Amino acid sequence: MNIIRSARFGASTLIPKNCWSVVRSISSTELTKLEVNDKTGIAVLTLNRPPVNSLNLELLTDIRNSIKDAESNKCRGLILTSSSNSVFSAGLDFLEMYQPKEERLKSFWTALQSTWMTLYGSKIPTAAAINGHAPAGGCLLATSCEYRVMLPKFTIGLNETLIGIVAPNWFMNSYLNVLPRRVAELALTQGKMFTTAEAQQVGLVDDVVNTKEEAIAKCEEFIGLFKKINPYARALTKQQFRINHLQELEQNREQDLQAFIAAITNPSTQAAMGAYLENLKKRSK
Numbered sequence: 202m203n204i205i206r207s208a209r210f211g212a213s214t215l216i217p218k219n220c221w222s223v224v225r226s227i228s229s230t231e232l233t234k235l236e237v238n239d240k241t242g243i244a245v246l247t248l249n250r251p252p253v254n255s256l257n258l259e260l261l262t263d264i265r266n267s268i269k270d271a272e273s274n275k276c277r278g279l280i281l282t283s284s285s286n287s288v289f290s291a292g293l294d295f296l297e298m299y300q301p302k303e304e305r306l307k308s309f310w311t312a313l314q315s316t317w318m319t320l321y322g323s324k325i326p327t328a329a330a331i332n333g334h335a336p337a338g339g340c341l342l343a344t345s346c347e348y349r350v351m352l353p354k355f356t357i358g359l360n361e362t363l364i365g366i367v368a369p370n371w372f373m374n375s376y377l378n379v380l381p382r383r384v385a386e387l388a389l390t391q392g393k394m395f396t397t398a399e400a401q402q403v404g405l406v407d408d409v410v411n412t413k414e415e416a417i418a419k420c421e422e423f424i425g426l427f428k429k430i431n432p433y434a435r436a437l438t439k440q441q442f443r444i445n446h447l448q449e450l451e452q453n454r455e456q457d458l459q460a461f462i463a464a465i466t467n468p469s470t471q472a473a474m475g476a477y478l479e480n481l482k483k484r485s486k
């Protein structure tokens with residue numbers, strides 16, 4: 202019998218393969234659902250933190266655990282998507298950064314660093330089915346993947362300067378891994394949110410389709426490209442492209458954390474964030 206061991210069902214829980222329907226849950230929490238298609242071996246990770254999948258400590262932790270679950274279950278690839286019809290992810294949860302408690306702020310940023318390193322450095326092929334808006338941290342998740350497909354009439358980009366904050370180096374590096382330098386610099390300095398059409402034009406997304414199902418199918422097609430490629434050779438090749446960015450953060454994690462805390466707790470950053478949040482709340486009324 203072909204057995205899959207699910208880390209989050211406990212080390213001793215064995216799930217018999219083929220006794221389940223084609224799509225099978227590997228692990229799920231209140232905030233994430235990880236399902237694998239037994240035929241293709243490709244996993245779909247659905248973010249499910251209504252209303253906007255803002256990334257708080259718990260969601261970030263669940264995303265990281267899910268990526269690790271997909272890897273340890275030897276999935277052939279991982280697709281990130283959202284349970285919302287209009288938002289992929291609204292980026293970092295402002296409530297983690299606005300008037301924060303220091304210990305929680307530290308755990309939050311450390312979880313973001315770990316999640317990014319796990320996703321950006323994952324050995325398995327990764328793809329994002331962007332079925333809604335993807336500002337800031339939402340864009341970071343998408344650009345950390347190897348392939349992106351997006352639905353029309355949404356927006357994506359690193360908008361930090363619009364909020365009065367600065368995207369850390371590793372956010373920029375994820376952008377630069379996808380966009381030409383000049384485009385990335387112009388976009389970052391303006392805090393530009395690209396429409397789906399603009400994003401495709403500059404290469405921030407690879408394809409545009411009309412439905413979430415088509416987006417998942419496109420991601421599966423992308424992951425299928427590696428069917429005949431030795432996974433070890435593929436993973437090492439990917440690693441060579443990304444290792445400098447990963448090492449840069451790995452070697453400076455504490456410094457990056459301290460810079461974040463200093464920047465976020467600065468009264469002028471707090472004032473800018475407070476005003477931005479106020480505006481967001483007014484707009485949503």
Ligand SMILES: CC/C=C\C/C=C\CCC/C=C/CC(=O)SCCNC(=O)CCNC(=O)[C@H](O)C(C)(C)COP(=O)(O)OP(=O)(O)OC[C@H]1O[C@@H](n2cnc3c(N)ncnc32)[C@H](O)[C@@H]1OP(=O)(O)O
Pocket residue numbers: 252253255287288290291292293294295296334336337338339360361364366367368369370457458460461464465481482484485486
């Ligand atoms: C080394 C480091 C050195 C220095 C670093 C310094 C700083 C560090 C940088 C930190 C990096 C931050 C990156 C980020 O990710 S910041 C987050 C940026 N996100 C945004 O700007 C998105 C804001 N949201 C929106 O634009 C819209 O909500 C969105 C288009 C996503 C969806 O619109 P929609 O109309 O569908 O929903 P809304 O009605 O606007 O929202 C519904 C409720 O959700 C609340 N909301 C939205 N976004 C967030 C969020 N990111 N965090 C928390 N809450 C959010 C919104 O206020 C509504 O709430 P209610 O009014 O209903 O209570």
